[in-house]
Amino acid sequence: MGENEVPPIIVWFRRDLRLADNPALMAAVTSGRPVIPLYILDETPGVRRIGAASRWWLDKSLAAIAGSLGVLGSRLILRRGAAAEVLEQLIAETGAAGAYWNRLYDPGVVERDMALKTTLNAEARSFNAALLTEPWEVQTGAGKDYSVFTPYWRAARSRLDRVEALPAPKRLTAPTEWPKSDTLADWKLHPSKPDWSGGFDIWRPGETGALERLAQFLDKGVHGYAERRDRPDLDGVSRLSPHLHFGEIGARQIWIAAETAVATGEAAYVDVDKFQAELGWREFNHHVVFHHPRIATENLRASFDAMPWRKDVKAFRAWTEGRTGYPLVDAGMRELWATGYMHNRVRMVAASFLVKHLLIDWREGERWFWDTLVDADPANNAANWQWVAGCGADASPWFRIFNPIGQAEKFDPDGAYVHRWVPELGTRRYPRPIVDHAAARARALDAVKTGRL
DNA sequence: TTTTGAGTTGTTCGA
């Protein structure tokens, strides 16, 4: 680097793969310095590796953000390795004055980033891009973290009178010389031998796809969302979760768009509160995971440590492959396998079935979802599995056991969803139930009762 | 400190 050159700022992209409402990027741009956008395929010990479906998504999302940066006269530098080493190396190579990033809140990542703040040989700055309210900003009257949703959301909501989002930068100054980069193809994020991603073509990863999805959802109207969101046979949910997970769109942008649509009366909104509360659950889950980092591996309620989980490889396999003989469960598991997604209502039923009907440890289900969901998220996935299992942050009566037949009748009344994913239903090829519902229910109630003593 | 009210998403039984 020549003596007269201005030292650049590295913008370390992580799960914030967007240009709009990206405070780290905006801070780098407004510093007036050249900007080096970076993505690291992180191999830091203690940081959980992403699953196969997430790798598929990441591949497309990185291509999208690289393309958008290209339009602004910039690039995305790709490197792999332990994040700290990669950053130090790149700072040394480029003489960067700073490294900016947007904060994450999950186990391993928080420690990694905190350490970087003191060890990096450059100005390290972090920002909030992901959440409406960061985990430490909301506290109970006693100054503690919340573990019940309703009071948490009441407190968090009251802070959200004026939510603002940043625009996308118009232009990025390039460094005089670009550092070396891997190619996306080098990383082999897209599956091969076999390429199982045929059913994933329903998705459009990337910032543009995310904004389109939001517009589409708001356009149809959240009207009736409170009811329609429970119907897997209808197009009643936003399907923004993977976009949100990868930060292709931010919670603030969604919040503002929902508020604006209500204010301008573009659609008949009766259920916007319900939709916003779903963002609230995401906020709450991040709050919980920040204060309880071992949530993916340890019961939040220690009383569940005594639960007599069954080891049942055959049953677990039947569950993963959608061969339990319970149509709604099987449809959900097949939708997941085919598309990397499962409707929320069906997730609850399928997860409840694994934990309560099969008495298989929720952690096994959590790991399966981690690998197969395109929206697999350290906070949401772990917190929701614990919630279903009954050991989660929010007190839920232990006797709440979903009836997979009753749920199907209620939420898929014409069987459209079930028939779509289980076409052989009603023929001899469809398996008989691997457990009897009434017997399994009785067994689960007994196990929880005795296991808790 | 003690008390009090309340808590995402359910199921089954019997009247």
Next chain:
DNA sequence: GTCGAACAACTCAAA
């Protein structure tokens, strides 16, 4: 078919 109660008592958050 509909409706209310029982399930079994716990924990949290705020007053």
